[in-house]
Amino acid sequence: MQSRRQKRLFSILLVIGLIAGAIGAMLFALSQNINLFYTPGQLVQGLGEGKIKPDVGQRLRLGGMVVPGSVKRDATSLKVSFDLTDDSGEIATVEFEGILPDLFREGQGIVAQGSLKSATVLAATEVLAKHDEEYMPPEVAEAMKGIRHVPPSQLKQSERSSANYGG
Amino acid sequence: MFKWLHPLAKPETLYHFCGKLSPWLMASALFTLLLGNIWGLGFTPTDYQQGDSYRIIHIHVPSAIMSMGAYLAMAIAAFTALVWQIKTAQWAVLAIAPIGAVYTAIALLTGMAWGKPMWGAWWVWDARLTSELILLFLYFGVMALHGAFSDRQTGAKVASLLAVIGSINLPIIHFSVEWWNTLHQGATITKFAKPSIDPSMLWPLLISLLAFKLLMLWLTCVRLRTAILENEQHRPWVKQLVGKV
Structure with a gap:
């Protein structure tokens, strides 16, 4: 009586433990890929322990703070370029043609998606604004x-x- | 506590217990829902960054928190049903599942409606958004598995197992914004530090949160009562009850 209930309890706990372990290992292995974006620091210094840097031409997302004073707009088109930075102090440039989101401001966190033009320049096809939790x-x-x-x-x-x- | 809980495992006692709770839960849920949402959506100040768009927080955050709260309740019921084989716990699993699924859907839809004007996209495959979508599929899975077997007992057992195992997703949803770079911002109130929201906006949010919790409890009571009657329809106490009406 007691033992059958205990057996059920332990077998369920074992199943949960094993699956949690498997998912944990999977998420750990994938941890670099689940990140939505690279930060400028990760772009310049490389990502994770292997210091893997993305290749030129690779499609990726880049996220960081818009460096104040770095926003340059083209007078005759929708072309715009701006610099992004993060805690590391590294700077990467984003070039974009299109309408920026309403929340886009200097000092604002943004995430840009596009392909890497050179080591620190991203040709963005989409710019998303990130806001904080305050x-x-x-x-x-x-x-x-x-x-x-x-x-x-x-x-x-x-x-x-x-x-x-x-x- | 167990001495107090134990009689509630008996369907008849639970039926009457839920019946007694229901009107109180309904009244308090509707009152707090109206108060919290009218205050939050209509009378809080605008946000310094997002203007009026942030007001959807008063629906988005309570439904998101309770989508996880409902799942936790469902997983605990499923665990109880599996280990101690209490049939009322088994019925509670199926009673909670659709409510949690609707909360999850509300959280996802209001999140999309919020993301479009603020982020600039309806949907991003971000860790927080994706794990919350998986939560919705887990609810669907629990409901589908319940009905997928010709033997109801087997279906209930398999669905409960999925409900228990799926609870691994809960910490993933909660910590997704800390473990990975996400577009979704970090936690505002579900953290140990001081909430990073102005008190004038926090109070209606807390009231709405309470409202969503009460609403979930009320709906669970109603659904559980129906489930008890359905499963016990051939028992004398139900026949007597139905005959009385």
């Missing part, structure tokens, strides 16, 4: 972080460079 009213953001976020379309040209950084 939510607060504009007044609080201004008081706490000194950030005044105004959509780029509402800014005057002269304010543009200073708006994101404490005005």
